[in-house]
Amino acid sequence: MSRIRKPEVHVRGQQPPGGVERARLRASAAAFTSLVALAATGLVAGPAVGAPSAGPCALPRTAAHHSLGLDTWNGAYPQPVRxxxxxxxxxxxxxxxxxxxxxxxxxxxxxxxxxxxxxxxxxxxxxxxxxxxxxxxxxxxxxxxxxxxxxxxxxxxxxxxxxxxxxxxxxxxxxxxxxxxxxxxxxxxxxxxxxxxxxxxxxxxxxxxxxxxxxxxxxxxxxxxxxxxxxxxxxFDLPDLYHRPMDGKGDWDTHVGDWDVMGSQFGLAPEPFGWHKWKLGWLEPGQVVCVQGPGSRLFSLEPLAAAPVAGGTLGNRLAVVRTGPGTALAIEARGATGNDRDTCKEGVLIYRVRNEAASGEGPIEVVDAHPRTEACWDRSVYPPLADAPLGVGETLTVPDDGTRVEVADRTPAGAWTVKVTVPPPSL
Structure with missing residues (x-):
């Protein structure tokens, strides 16, 4: 639906447990980056949309309206792969x-x-x-x-x-x-x-x-x-990502802010989430890193909105941690290019995905890596999430999950070096 709204200034409260740690990673960025090729051999690629077997990190499609499960394609909708x-x-x-x-x-x-x-x-x-x-x-x-x-x-x-x-x-x-x-x-x-x-x-x-x-x-x-x-x-079977207040008052953009056009058509970074691209068939197995824990994985992420390099090569565009039968944690890099050219902040964005949440009921929620601050108050649809991504040298332990995301480096070509650590299951 179309919505007529203007950006507002928001004041943040206290930082919850598991916020950003500003200290630089102990290992140097160069050494960290050199390990990526070796570590990548232990990663499992996610499936292509519509594949008979979608792999361990893909959520199954449910009966929810515009479900973000992507093990199969809903044939009632045209798939935009042609x-x-x-x-x-x-x-x-x-x-x-x-x-x-x-x-x-x-x-x-x-x-x-x-x-x-x-x-x-x-x-x-x-x-x-x-x-x-x-x-x-x-x-x-x-x-x-x-x-x-x-x-x-x-x-x-x-x-x-x-x-x-x-x-x-x-x-x-x-x-x-x-x-x-x-x-x-x-x-x-x-x-x-x-x-x-x-x-x-x-x-x-x-x-x-x-x-x-x-x-x-x-x-x-x-x-x-x-x-x-x-x-x-x-x-194309994509859900509304905004939150519609029951009384019509309040903020609509608390779930995803500026990130993804399905949250707000006014957003500064309207590029569809990597999860949406995976669902639609725009990402293939080679561009989705499936992080299976417990343990640590190293990999690089190309900016989601960046055009393919010569020869059509995309590189990794999305990383996924399966957190439950119907939930996952998605990780992607966002840069000021393509549809995201007006983004407020570049960095590594983290968000939760729920396959049983219907359109408009929070199927995706961005994790705020900087909960004490906001940015671009004069342009953003929701300033508290405008600075949600992690920058180089920052670490986030995801609240209520324990997954640790560290950003070590950004190469001259623009790729982000990321380490994800999945904790052992609680007893």
């Missing part, structure tokens, strides 16, 4: 004359959305979108549909069926994997906070194809940054 075709339809209403041309509204979202996914997928996924050149007129006034964030189901269904029926005269829906319905932003009944993906219990059939979900766009012109990348993520 080119997908989308159509963008522009809807006007009898009670309003549009003030903006369809081409200008299309330019609000493309090519930026396609570029976002091209970078995030390392070029493995291409989103091709056909833009309808003219307005499609709806049969009813905009106010008749009672459009709003928590939309009446009957009104919403009527809107979708009317939209598809009206557009079917010009659009061959059988050609497309994704449908974007863009409403005239200046129509009186259009609520810009209502943008969302609608999953249809009873599909709409057009041109012999069952349309099971539709991206309904009600954005202003210009729209929220990265809003269509967020909504398209839902089309």
């Amino acid at each position: 080119s997908l075709d989308a159509v963008m339809v522009f809807l006007s209403f009898p009670d309003s004359t549009p003030l903006t041309a369809p081409a200008d509204l299309a330019a609000d979202h493309f090519p930026s959305t396609s570029d976002f996914f091209r970078r995030a997928s390392y070029g493995r996924f291409a989103l091709h979108t056909d833009m309808q050149p003219e307005w499609t007129v709806m049969p009813k006034d905009s106010t008749d549909y009672a459009i709003r964030r928590d939309w009446d189901a009957a009104k919403r269904t009527a809107y979708l069926r009317d939209a598809v029926a009206a557009a079917d005269k010009k659009v061959d829906f059988s050609r497309y994997d994704i449908v974007y319905l863009v409403a005239d932003p200046d129509a009186p009944g259009v609520d810009s906070d209502a943008t969302k993906v609608v999953n249809l219990e009873h599909p709409v059939t057009a041109d012999g194809k069952d349309i099971k979900r539709v991206v309904t766009v009600f954005e202003r012109h210009p729209p929220d940054r990265n809003v269509l990348a967020h909504e398209t993520g839902h089309v």
Whole structure:
């Protein structure tokens, strides 16, 4: 969903047990780095998404909505490991004359959305979108549909069926994997906070194809940054990572802050988490380090958003520690490049993953490596997590887990040298 919010200043409380230790690692960075090649032989690579056997660090998919289990792919959703075709339809209403041309509204979202996914997928996924050149007129006034964030189901269904029926005269829906319905932003009944993906219990059939979900766009012109990348993520079975306060008040971004577009389309570091990339099929076994304990492992991590080097080589992009039947700890490097070029802080980011937590219920929670401080208060959606990553020479013992993450070095090429120590199981 789209959300209209502004960054706020937050004051942190006391540091919990297991915070950052600022002392440099005892071993020198050079010696530590030289051990990586030897230590890596003891690491177990994680599985590719959709593989019959996902390996020991992958969580199984559950019945939770947009479950982050990734041992199998949910066939109800298109997997973005190939080119997908989308159509963008522009809807006007009898009670309003549009003030903006369809081409200008299309330019609000493309090519930026396609570029976002091209970078995030390392070029493995291409989103091709056909833009309808003219307005499609709806049969009813905009106010008749009672459009709003928590939309009446009957009104919403009527809107979708009317939209598809009206557009079917010009659009061959059988050609497309994704449908974007863009409403005239200046129509009186259009609520810009209502943008969302609608999953249809009873599909709409057009041109012999069952349309099971539709991206309904009600954005202003210009729209929220990265809003269509967020909504398209839902089309690929990715969950909302924000926390929605029950009373509508309070902060939405306490779970992941700026990290990942599924948390906030306004975030400074919107690159999808490595776990999401693993689920979507953008990371292969060779890019996922499975750390099995107890004991210590040494490895290097390339910045998650960095483009492949010559020849398409990615290197390690994600490390995973399995912490329970349905939980894991994920570790990745975030750098100021690609979709993360505006990030507040570079470093090694740690987060918890839960496969039984549904969309919007905290399936991912970032571990704050600097709980006493905040950063980028004038730009961040949640300053307390803007400085969450570990820097060189820092150590974090994860609270309530005991896993120890140490960052020893960063190479001139930008890779981070990391040591993870998994404690023995408690008796």
